[in-house]
Amino acid sequence: MIEYWNPQIERLPSVELRELQEEKLKKIVQYVYSHSSFYRKRFDQAGVKPEDIKSLNDVRKLPFTYKQDLRDTYPTGMFCVPNERLVRFHVSSGTTGKPTVVGYTKNDINEWTKSLARALTSIGLGRGDVLQVSYGYGLFTGGLGLHYGAEEIGSTVLPTSAGNTERQMELMDDLGTTAIACTPSYFLFLNEAAKKEGIDFQKDTNLRVGILGAEPWSEEMRKRIEESTGIKAYDVFGTSELSGPLFTECVYQEGIHIWADQFLVEVIDSDTGEPVPDGERGELVITTLSKEALPLIRYKVGDTTILNSEPCQCGRTHPRIMRILGRVDDMLVVRGINVFPGQVESVLMKIPEVGEHFMIIVDRVNEMDTMTVQIEMTDAAFSDRVNDMISLEKKVASSLKSILNLSVNVELVEHGSLPRSIGKSKKVIDKRVL
Template sequence: MRLKGKDYIPKEELRKIQLERLKETVRRAYHLVPFYRKKFDEAGVKPEDIKSLEDLQKLPFTTKQDLRDNYPFGLFAVPMEQVVRIHSSSGTTGKPTVVGYTEHDLRVWTEVMVRTLLMADVNPKDIVHNAYGYGLFTGGLGFHYGAEAIGAAVVPASGGFTKRQLMLMKDFGATILCSTPSFALHLYEVAKEEGYDVKKDFKLRAGFFGAEPASEGLKKTVAESWGIQYVEVYGLSEIIGPGVAASCEHGSLHVFEDHFIPEVIDPETGEVLPDGEEGELVLTTITKQALPMIRYRTKDITVLHREPCRCGRTIVQMESIKGRADDMLIVNGVNVFPSQVEHVITKVEGVTPNYVIVVDKKGVLDKLEVWVEVDERLLTDGVGTLERLKKKLEEELLNNLFINAKVKLVEPKTLERSMGKAKRIIDKRELNL
């Protein structure tokens, strides 16, 4: 377990390694990528100005728009003959963002994926059912290479074909599941429908879930229904893919900060916030060659903590993503993240964790509706009971999120099931303008 040891490195030694790697990355970015040189010059900073880790704050931010503006390869710091892999986002909201890897970068990625998988001590005896999409999306291949490097048997199931996936999971005796949390829940629902005895028919012991934010409630539901250790995985293709951070046996998300330096900033002012304060996560890669990312704004909202974790890891902890700054809804001036709504829903008995948030305008005011599927197992046949359930959900939303939402109970299995990332928001306000 040589790699696992890297999570326990003494803080001082870690900071030394980080500074050395940061200096090198900034030097390379400045001299090899015209975009960075221009930005640094405009900000009046030179690579030599980086003398301590705190000096990172002097550097300008990089955004998704910068990647788009330099589509496809404008931010690459190596010639194409050194690039061995290219991934890309789906580009549903504009030009796709393109990322490249050198052989060295793939080794870094594999290393952080191995360290991710070691959070549940994945070993050569494990059978890893990988239901992340294979292809341009980084999820599938990221987990694939990590599990293979450990020597586990990988089943490259990719997305879709739920029933067949269940059959393979049972017949092959999968011990590890890798998927989005919403797909894990979907698999469970279909397993029950198909008459599987989930805890007897499957040998799963742990799952690695990421690529979309999940509330504490959804995590608990997934962990308990499958009876497995829930490992949360955080990552984004711009930085490397999955493997930026993963949660330990105590549920704390640890950032592999010997490769990626995290900061949390005020999204309005860009000012760096102290540990313990909530803001936007900014990441800097310090070991990547093909696409060095300097202070990349992730739009993800989180909090950093540096106090020691019970698991003994010394690397920094990050709270679960509360939401994307992009997904944040502003409803009558109140900030609402879908994950907060989800958290409330999963605490109330009688409904499933499947929901859709519908925002519309009623006159000048925003009107929020939350559609939730009733849980047929807990369905009572009293109208009064259901009215009370609806009222309870509305009260909980008001008490927890300070929003007046109208809850609509809908029939089971009528809300769209996600095969990949769940679509939770229907915002009709723009359409009415």
């Protein structure tokens, strides 16, 4: 039995959904043009007026916006409302540059909550569930975003925030956590810690759902997690500029539903700016259709993905984007070849002897790029025989070569020696840029 939070809108026939988008697109373009000097200037430079947007396809006439625009107008230069209408600020960490500030009106918070209420319902959560939110709370959007969505659908929230693993496990047990939200790396860390304590998530806890995201992870990693812990692991997507976590997969796990009445999604060819057909990889571009404080028009999220506009088996008509394997920024260029850490993860997780933790080290030796992948073996695969180790290294190197088309050094390291993370994990060390 499929549950919906808002069946009428979630199952709206595609034609009507597009009509609704068109109407909302025209409105938001008019709105940003009249409320934000940033957008007015940007549109004027591009020679486009709100009246030029007559149909959904006309979205292509509009200029893109970028993360850099948010940085250039720091803190609130792109906002469409005066500060006294805001009920909240979130601020990015600024680890990769100047931080970005996002403001929310009361209505923006409601829309965010609505998006997650639909998403959490679509993975089978509701009244009676206990959602342990192990994403950080505070300026970071992860914690509070899921928190409001879960409360909205009547689930009980356990706001543990990130860290303090012992207490996380104790509370999970004492309060009957049925779902947990955290990064996939942290979930792996928790699982490892639980095993050490002799706790089996499947047998000894009520945990059945993981809402994992805030860093890219592969389908193969999902299989690993589901098989080793017995939970269903769902991908969650969002980005702080749009408002943190917003969307998840549904129970069919065939792409992440983007609520089309709130967001217009495009997948484009980065070189030409033209849309790519459904099923082809391209760059993700999102326009917010309901936001008041900081609407984003054709925002280049920085992710590559694949669009699927076909209605889903779950009955929802809203388009889906396929799992995101990595940000455009995460792409490494090694000896002229593009490598996404997610590709490496996909290859490694298919090899049963390889554990879940790995590290990619890129360097330049004698003017030549080198790439080394450090891997831990699973306990079960551990062997004292040097020959076994060497043959495993060879096996991994050859699997990586066949997918990446690149020769890679593989190093087996001791179990537990690679860093564990309570938040977003670091999987790449690029010594060329240090």
